Amino acid sequence: MDPLILGIFQYIGPNGTIGSAWQHPDDESANFTSVKHWTRLAQRFEQAKFDLLFFADSYGFPVIDDELIPAAVREGRGIPQGDPVAVIAAVAAATERLGFIVTASTTVEPPAANARRFSTLDHFTDGRIGWNIVTGSSGATAARLMGKPLIAHDERYDMADDYVELSLKLWEGSWDDDALVLDKERNVYADPAKVHMIHHEGPYFRADGVLTMPPSRQRTPLLVQAGTSGRGMQFAGKHAEVVFVAGGDPERVARNIAAIRQAAVEAGRAPDSIKILVGALFLAGATSGDARLTHERMLAMSTSEAAAAIFAGNTGVDLMSMDPDKPLTEQHTEQGLSNLQRYLGGNGTPAPTVREIIEDFRVTGINGSVFVGSGVEIADQVEEFVRITDADGFLIQPHLTPGTYDDVIEHLLPELRARGLARDEYVGDTLRERIFGVGNAHLPESHHGAKYRAGTARPGELSVGGTR
Numbered sequence: 001m002d003p004l005i006l007g008i009f010q011y012i013g014p015n016g017t018i019g020s021a022w023q024h025p026d027d028e029s030a031n032f033t034s035v036k037h038w039t040r041l042a043q044r045f046e047q048a049k050f051d052l053l054f055f056a057d058s059y060g061f062p063v064i065d066d067e068l069i070p071a072a073v074r075e076g077r078g079i080p081q082g083d084p085v086a087v088i089a090a091v092a093a094a095t096e097r098l099g100f101i102v103t104a105s106t107t108v109e110p111p112a113a114n115a116r117r118f119s120t121l122d123h124f125t126d127g128r129i130g131w132n133i134v135t136g137s138s139g140a141t142a143a144r145l146m147g148k149p150l151i152a153h154d155e156r157y158d159m160a161d162d163y164v165e166l167s168l169k170l171w172e173g174s175w176d177d178d179a180l181v182l183d184k185e186r187n188v189y190a191d192p193a194k195v196h197m198i199h200h201e202g203p204y205f206r207a208d209g210v211l212t213m214p215p216s217r218q219r220t221p222l223l224v225q226a227g228t229s230g231r232g233m234q235f236a237g238k239h240a241e242v243v244f245v246a247g248g249d250p251e252r253v254a255r256n257i258a259a260i261r262q263a264a265v266e267a268g269r270a271p272d273s274i275k276i277l278v279g280a281l282f283l284a285g286a287t288s289g290d291a292r293l294t295h296e297r298m299l300a301m302s303t304s305e306a307a308a309a310i311f312a313g314n315t316g317v318d319l320m321s322m323d324p325d326k327p328l329t330e331q332h333t334e335q336g337l338s339n340l341q342r343y344l345g346g347n348g349t350p351a352p353t354v355r356e357i358i359e360d361f362r363v364t365g366i367n368g369s370v371f372v373g374s375g376v377e378i379a380d381q382v383e384e385f386v387r388i389t390d391a392d393g394f395l396i397q398p399h400l401t402p403g404t405y406d407d408v409i410e411h412l413l414p415e416l417r418a419r420g421l422a423r424d425e426y427v428g429d430t431l432r433e434r435i436f437g438v439g440n441a442h443l444p445e446s447h448h449g450a451k452y453r454a455g456t457a458r459p460g461e462l463s464v465g466g467t468r
């Protein structure tokens with residue numbers, strides 16, 4: 001088994017992904033409004049040699065029937081939430097090697113604005129940035145906040161296809177590698193013959209212009225996707241280099257991972273051209289008794305009301321208004337599908353009742369797997385999970401921040417390292433090289449975005465949608 005890719009899951013807000021742990025005296029997540037909170041955390045993660053720090057994001061907020069859900073507001077769940085892009089320059093300056101992945105939805109800003117921002121971030125991080133491309137997990141509320149209609153689920157992915165296509169043209173096609181001259185004596189900053197206008201006329205977006213930033217170390221940020229609906233996987237198969245999937249039942253996770261690799265193959269790429277990280281919580285202790293105690297305390301801070309509120313915000317489905325003894329089978333939503341599909345049964349498993357769904361969501365949260373035990377016990381569970389699922393790594397979610405990570409560093413990492421399952425030194429300077437090995441700072445030739453590379457396209461070759 002190869003060493004795992006280990007990332008940290010955070011968002012700019014109080015609480016983790018299960019329960020409202022901000023109330024715990026040792027939890028520091030309510031300091032999310034302080035930039036020093038983030039620089040200190042990033043340095044701690046880098047010292048422990050975690051590969052990357054991921055920031056989830058959404059413009060959504062928990063609402064049912066036009067009213068904010070009191071349980072969510074009271075407990076700080078799903079609201080508040082800040083903009084993760086703003087913190088990246090600070091954490092980049094405070095670290096040297098840690099990678100960063102930031103979520104940005106394809107439904108909020110025009111592609112060119114987002115492309116320039118990520119190009120700037122790639123410069124400021126010296127090639128350590130990734131973009132988690134989402135169509136928005138809480139689409140209905142985000143849309144109404146932006147004053148836009150909610151676009152149907154699958155069409156959001158059609159739009160995202162077009163959005164990414166345009167972004168790739170800007171990143172890959174605007175500047176030749178040697179366009180920057182930087183000759184002060186002759187006053188030649190850049191060679192005009194090597195900076196190109198791009199033209200895009202897609203089904204949803206059009207652009208006629210240039211990326212107004214010179215190429216950064218990775219040019220295109222590491223492309224990440226999260227969302228395992230059928231259409232989401234098809235999107236991932238074409239564009240993603242890394243996919244985040246929810247944890248939970250290993251057999252279901254294995255099916256999702258196999259389907260994502262198959263989607264890559266259908267898009268003409270190798271099955272392992274996509275690395276897959278599973279969202280998971282590790283409650284590691286010096287002994288299994290200690291870890292179990294932490295688990296019990298965590299669950300005591302997780303209420304059914306807040307769990308249902310988070311579920312409603314994510315899926316648009318209000319479990320609290322439904323018959324607790326009936327399953328969800330026929331439920332339809334135009335919001336995020338992954339968290340609904342988790343609970344529809346199938347493949348020989350009966351669909352759980354609404355009561356069971358609320359309880360499962362209360363104890364496993366939005367992304368699924370909870371591993372509890374001593375370092376040795378969790379390492380055993382992790383080996384088994386990876387063997388069944390074929391995952392490439394994990395996104396480690398917090399119960400307490402930073403306590404959960406400190407426990408992982410102290411109790412679990414040494415055991416994973418002893419088994420060759422975690423690295424003790426950083427590989428590669430850029431984030432893409434961290435994931436795909438030294439020498440792979442740019443999009444690979446097998447990625448369709450490579451065809452937009454400046455200086456490589458022949459006239460007429462890129463005529464679909466009008467490229468240059």
Ligand SMILES: Cc1cc2nc3c(=O)[nH]c(=O)nc-3n(C[C@H](O)[C@H](O)[C@H](O)COP(=O)(O)O)c2cc1C
Nearest residue numbers: 056057136137226227229232245246279336337338
């Ligand atoms: C580990 C992990 C992290 C995620 N982070 C985000 C996020 O930050 N923002 C977001 O809108 N969706 C995020 N998602 C995806 C949502 O859960 C949701 O599935 C998706 O946005 C809707 O796509 P779908 O309909 O294909 O599921 C994440 C998923 C996983 C497994």
